[in-house]
Amino acid sequence: MAAVDPDFKTSFCLDSYYVSDELGFILPEPLVELPPYYQPWMDVAVRVPDLVQSHELRSHIYKMPLLSSEFLQKHRELRLAHLALSVMTMGYVWQEGEKGTVEILPRNLAVPYWEVSQRLGFPPIFTHADGVLANWKKKDPQGPFDMENLELLVSLPGGDSVRGFFMVTLLVELAAVPALRSIPTVINGVRCGETEAVARALEVISQSIQDMTDTLKLMQVHVEPSVFYGIMRIYLSGWKDNSSMPKGLIYEGVQAEPMEFSGGSAAQSSLLHCFDELLGVKHEEKSGAFLTRMRNYMPPAHKKLIQDISLQPSLRSFVQQQANEQLNQAFHLCVTKLLALRNYHINVVSRFITVPAARARQIRNQSQDLQCETISRAPIALEERGTGGSGIMIFLKTVRDKTKDAFLLEKSKDVNSETAQQFNNST
Numbered sequence: 001m002a003a004v005d006p007d008f009k010t011s012f013c014l015d016s017y018y019v020s021d022e023l024g025f026i027l028p029e030p031l032v033e034l035p036p037y038y039q040p041w042m043d044v045a046v047r048v049p050d051l052v053q054s055h056e057l058r059s060h061i062y063k064m065p066l067l068s069s070e071f072l073q074k075h076r077e078l079r080l081a082h083l084a085l086s087v088m089t090m091g092y093v094w095q096e097g098e099k100g101t102v103e104i105l106p107r108n109l110a111v112p113y114w115e116v117s118q119r120l121g122f123p124p125i126f127t128h129a130d131g132v133l134a135n136w137k138k139k140d141p142q143g144p145f146d147m148e149n150l151e152l153l154v155s156l157p158g159g160d161s162v163r164g165f166f167m168v169t170l171l172v173e174l175a176a177v178p179a180l181r182s183i184p185t186v187i188n189g190v191r192c193g194e195t196e197a198v199a200r201a202l203e204v205i206s207q208s209i210q211d212m213t214d215t216l217k218l219m220q221v222h223v224e225p226s227v228f229y230g231i232m233r234i235y236l237s238g239w240k241d242n243s244s245m246p247k248g249l250i251y252e253g254v255q256a257e258p259m260e261f262s263g264g265s266a267a268q269s270s271l272l273h274c275f276d277e278l279l280g281v282k283h284e285e286k287s288g289a290f291l292t293r294m295r296n297y298m299p300p301a302h303k304k305l306i307q308d309i310s311l312q313p314s315l316r317s318f319v320q321q322q323a324n325e326q327l328n329q330a331f332h333l334c335v336t337k338l339l340a341l342r343n344y345h346i347n348v349v350s351r352f353i354t355v356p357a358a359r360a361r362q363i364r365n366q367s368q369d370l371q372c373e374t375i376s377r378a379p380i381a382l383e384e385r386g387t388g389g390s391g392i393m394i395f396l397k398t399v400r401d402k403t404k405d406a407f408l409l410e411k412s413k414d415v416n417s418e419t420a421q422q423f424n425n426s427t
């Protein structure tokens with residue numbers, strides 16, 4: 001047994017990080033209505049897909065009154081306000097596609113959006129915390145938290161595929177809750193030298209990561225790749241590292257200079273950031289910088305949790321020092337499951353981006369008269385880039401390969417042979 005670390009007087013717990021026991025990073029019971037004063041926002045926000053379709057969203061937004069954000073008091077009111085202002089902003093910017101973007105977000109949207117964002121510590125753009133974590137409602141409040149019983153509060157163009165995309169991602173967040181709840185057990189166990197407790201908690205974490213992968217498989221059931229690629233993606237994308245908005249966006253009434261923000265991406269989910277810090281996955285410089293930047297798009301309390309996990313005594317060193325077979329196996333399994341999740345995610349990205357992108361290029365090159373095909377409407381600027389702005393495949397494969405480095409040395413040989421085939425299949 002390792003010695004008790006005297007520097008840690010209180011045990012590590014999730015209480016101060018806005019993590020729900022039942023729902024993890026998901027916002028419990030998001031509000032569905034704002035105070036009546038804000039009805040002009042909600043009236044437009046719930047109609048964003050229709051108003052974009054009829055090219056009327058921008059004119060509706062010009063007509064909106066400039067409202068003060070001071071009557072928003074509770075956290076959940078601010079979250080719904082941010083979500084509503086976010087979908088309006090994405091619709092406003094991208095209503096006319098990548099060739100018809102704007103340089104200025106009008107003040108009646110920009111000023112309250114900025115204020116609400118400042119109060120939450122969020123960026124003034126649509127994030128994973130908006131579209132996924134705070135954008136759900138149970139149809140039957142007593143019913144289960146599942147695909148059939150969940151609906152979105154607000155949406156973006158893309159119909160059922162938008163619902164599928166956000167809801168499946170929400171269920172992936174839910175599948176991770178047991179893992180999240182076990183993180184304090186791992187940290188406290190390492191601090192106190194409780195080998196068996198750490199091993200058991202790691203087993204829970206690996207099962208939970210497996211459940212995340214299984215849930216991610218629902219994406220192909222609920223989301224149509226051509227709709228995702230040809231219609232939805234542009235509305236998730238931002239004005240940083242995006243050649244169709246090279247100058248960024250001026251938030252009128254906030255500051256005269258344009259600002260740049262990345263679009264919404266599950267790279268902004270706090271889950272894998274927590275697992276990486278816990279397991280000691282160290283990312284390569286460029287992809288690491290992107291992932292670190294994504295932490296600025298998370299609720300500040302969740303970002304703080306990731307930072308605090310990174311400050312704990314190293315789990316990897318503990319596993320090495322203990323030289324305990326059960327602990328070794330459990331650690332190994334965790335890294336294996338995380339690697340498998342990242343591998344499967346690469347397959348998803350291939351199905352939803354790489355393959356439709358190739359088809360869209362083919363249509364363009366052959367100048368085929370297929371303008372009515374959904375994928376041919378996709379923005380060219382996003383072909384090689386994720387909505388978060390990354391150069392997709394190189395980034396995802398680098399991140400995945402660095403996960404492999406977290407294996408302990410004596411195990412890495414077996415892993416290389418076990419997983420080589422798997423990697424080859426998805427590269």
Ligand code: HEM
Pocket residue numbers: 165168169172173216219223228264265266267268269272342345348349352353385386387388389390391392395396399400
């Ligand atoms: C149709 C489904 C999905 C597609 C097409 C997709 C696409 C992408 C892309 C292009 C990136 C690169 C970063 C960027 O620029 O945005 C990315 C990163 C990432 N995505 Fe997804 N994603 C999907 C679903 C999910 C889901 C459900 C999760 C789970 C919460 C997830 C978790 C991540 C993570 C954690 C990263 C950062 C890279 C890493 O840590 O491995 N993605 N995704």
